[in-house]
Amino acid sequence: xxxxxxxxxxxxxxxxxxxxxxMRVLACFFILFSFSFSQECLYDYIVxxxxxxxxxxxxxxxxxxxxxxxxxxxxxxxxxFIPVVFHIVWNQESQNLPDYVIDSQIDVxxxxxxxxxxxxxxxxxxxxxxxxxxxxxFFLANVDPEGxxxxxxxxxxxxxxxxxxxEDILSNEITLDEVKFSxxxxxxxxxxxKYLNIWVCNIGALDILGLDLGQVYGYAYPPINIxxxxxxxxxxxxxxxxxxxxxxxxxxxxxxxxxxxxGRNNPSAxxxxxxxxxxxxxxxxxxxxxxxxxxxxxxxxxxxxDDGCSVDDGIWDTPNASDQAGYVCDFNKNTxxxxxxxxxxxxxxxxxxxxxxxxGACQNLFTNGQINIMRTVLEIxxxxxxxxxxxxxxxxxxxxxxSVLLNRIDIMGRPFLANKGIFIExxxxxxxxxxxxxx
Numbered sequence: 001x002x003x004x005x006x007x008x009x010x011x012x013x014x015x016x017x018x019x020x021x022x023m024r025v026l027a028c029f030f031i032l033f034s035f036s037f038s039q040e041c042l043y044d045y046i047v048x049x050x051x052x053x054x055x056x057x058x059x060x061x062x063x064x065x066x067x068x069x070x071x072x073x074x075x076x077x078x079x080x081f082i083p084v085v086f087h088i089v090w091n092q093e094s095q096n097l098p099d100y101v102i103d104s105q106i107d108v109x110x111x112x113x114x115x116x117x118x119x120x121x122x123x124x125x126x127x128x129x130x131x132x133x134x135x136x137x138f139f140l141a142n143v144d145p146e147g148x149x150x151x152x153x154x155x156x157x158x159x160x161x162x163x164x165x166x167e168d169i170l171s172n173e174i175t176l177d178e179v180k181f182s183x184x185x186x187x188x189x190x191x192x193x194k195y196l197n198i199w200v201c202n203i204g205a206l207d208i209l210g211l212d213l214g215q216v217y218g219y220a221y222p223p224i225n226i227x228x229x230x231x232x233x234x235x236x237x238x239x240x241x242x243x244x245x246x247x248x249x250x251x252x253x254x255x256x257x258x259x260x261x262x263g264r265n266n267p268s269a270x271x272x273x274x275x276x277x278x279x280x281x282x283x284x285x286x287x288x289x290x291x292x293x294x295x296x297x298x299x300x301x302x303x304x305x306d307d308g309c310s311v312d313d314g315i316w317d318t319p320n321a322s323d324q325a326g327y328v329c330d331f332n333k334n335t336x337x338x339x340x341x342x343x344x345x346x347x348x349x350x351x352x353x354x355x356x357x358x359x360g361a362c363q364n365l366f367t368n369g370q371i372n373i374m375r376t377v378l379e380i381x382x383x384x385x386x387x388x389x390x391x392x393x394x395x396x397x398x399x400x401x402x403s404v405l406l407n408r409i410d411i412m413g414r415p416f417l418a419n420k421g422i423f424i425e426x427x428x429x430x431x432x433x434x435x436x437x438x439x
Contacts, residue, residue, distance in 0.1 A: 197254030
């Protein structure tokens with residue numbers, strides 16, 4: 001899946017690598033463009049880049065992934081509640097999505113992560129034994145990092161018409177991260193250790209050397225503090241997770257979504273010409289990456305010579321697939337033989353899995369193996385996100401300490417200058433306190 005050549009050894013070698021990167025990116029996106037895009041994300045692009053440029057990356061990545069699988073989550077019966085903040089970064093009014101669209105997206109996440117989705121009844125019989133309830137729920141944050149009440153939605157006007165996946169095709173830098181910083185026309189993250197940050201913006205269409213390759217609908221970063229988390233596992237040795245996999249900047253942790261792919265009641269949904277992508281499941285897919293899941297087909301690309309049937313996502317109860325679903329809900333698709341761990345001798349491709357590239361209406365399940373990964377990642381790598389109830393408590397001490405007394409007035413609104421009596425204190429954070437001084 002990757003090259004054994006390191007970048008930067010010599011000018012000539014660097015040129016060879018850049019050429020290889022260019023050809024791979026062009027070939028990859030040429031193939032992907034042959035499909036109608038629904039949930040195309042940058043995860044596979046990023047993984048391919050790291051495998052190409054780091055001889056140790058693939059081995060370390062797979063070893064760490066196996067540790068998650070073997071460890072197992074502690075308790076599937078406990079509901080984990082995750083606070084979410086949406087950053088709506090808009091240039092046109094159609095991008096400034098109404099609150100009800102964000103509410104709808106939260107509903108979709110909760111239904112799909114609790115297996116309460118209406119189309120759960122459409123899961124094929126051969127996969128029912130593997131489909132599970134992740135027991136993870138999401139709620140709009142009701143308290144901001146300063147301890148003040150909030151609706152969990154931050155709206156930021158930007159003078160940027162779009163945010164591009166990358167400015168330089170020969171670079172590994174994901175310039176879409178600029179949406180996460182106010183200095184570059186975006187919105188600054190809330191504490192990424194305590195909030196799931198979701199940025200919504202106009203992601204520019206892929207354009208390489210003047211060739212329009214279609215639309216990216218989102219991307220997400222897996223955890224970066226895996227090495228610290230793995231130190232808590234009682235094994236003689238633990239894998240060395242490559243913390244340079246994506247970014248060591250906590251401020252970029254989270255999910256980015258194209259504004260047309262948010263919610264299932266989005267008035268701007270059809271602006272991308274993709275009516276099949278209107279059910280809010282791009283977020284379900286990307287949050288899966290954020291919680292440690294790989295694509296169900298293991299990110300193999302046949303065009304590059306990958307044998308998809310031997311490249312696995314590392315999860316025992318997802319059948320092998322030679323490639324992605326190609327945005328076709330084909331229940332007859334069976335691209336790999338020998339998946340006989342279920343009730344059938346040879347299971348078909350699980351195109352209804354949220355981690356495939358399938359139409360939103362086709363997707364309806366996470367497997368128990370995938371759920372094990374997501375809950376384990378929460379327990380050892382994103383522990384600050386876990387809450388025992390769907391609300392954050394306002395810290396009165398934070399609010400009081402951060403407030404400044406603006407004025408002290410009597411009940412008639414005049415300045416209160418006496419030593420005794422009834423008066424009202426007005427603070428800069430909106431607090432108003434009525435007091436009586438009897439001394």
